[in-house]
Amino acid sequence: MEKLKNFPFALILVAYVLYLGYQLYDFHYAPTGRVEAHKAQLSGVKKEMAELKKKLEEGQKFMKSLDAKRADIGLQIKKLGEYQGALSDALDVPAVIKLLLMESKKIELRVDKIEPARRNQKEFYLEQEFKVEMKGTFQQFLLFAQRISQLQRILRIENYSLKPTLISGTNKQSKYLNAQFSVKAYQYTLSKEDQIGATGGTL
Secondary structure, three states: OOOHHHHHHHHHHHHHHHHHHHHHHHHHOOOOOOHHHHHHHHHHHHHHHHHHHHHHHHHHHHHHHHHHHHHHHHHHHHHHHHHHHEEEEEEOOHHHHHHHHHHHHHHOOHHHHHHEEEEEOOEEEEEEEEEEEEEOHHHHHHHHHHHHHHHOEEEEEOOOEEEEEEOOOOOOOOOOOEEEEEEEEEEEOOOOOHHHHHHHOOO
16 A cells, blocks of 8 residues: 555656647647648648539530530531532533523513533632623613522623614614623532542542
8 A cells, every 4th residue: 555655646647648638739730640631631632623623614615615616517517518509510501591591581581692601610619601692671681680699509690791772673772782791600519528528538
C-alpha cells in the first residue's frame, strides 16, 4: 500500500491527458492529420468535379453547335440538289427549242428563228446559247420574259435588240417590234468530287 501511495498517478494522468491532447490535435488540426488529409482530398474531388462539369458544359455547347452545323450543311446540300435539278444534267437542245416555241405560242408571239449557237464549258456547268428572232408587241415581249423567268429550268435572256416592223395584214408599224435576242440554257457538269462520290472512289 505504501508503494501505491508513492506511485505518481498524477504525473501519469497528466501524461495521459497530454497524450490524448496530442492525438486530438494530430487528428483535427495537424497539417498531416487525418482531418486535414480528408479536407485536402475533398477539395481535390470538388475541383475535379468542377472541371468535369465545365468540360461537360463545353461538350454540350459543342454538340449544339455541331447539330446547327449539320442542319446548315443539310440545307446547303438540299439547295445544291435544287440548283442541280434546275440546271439539269442532260441539256436537251430540241426540248429547249420546243419550250421556247410553246411559251411564245401561249402569248401569240410570231417566231421567225430559234437555232442553237455557241456552247461554253464552265467550271461546273455547260452554257448553251440559242439565237432567237420574234415579232410582237412590247407588252408581249415583257410577258414572254416574265414567263421564262418563272420556269423551273434556268433560262437566261440576253442581248435584246428591238426594232419597229410591219406584220403582214397590218399597217401599224409602230405597234409591232422585231426582236433579236439570245437565250442561254445550262447543264450541270459533274465536278471531280461529284464523280468520286458517284463511283465511290477516292481523291
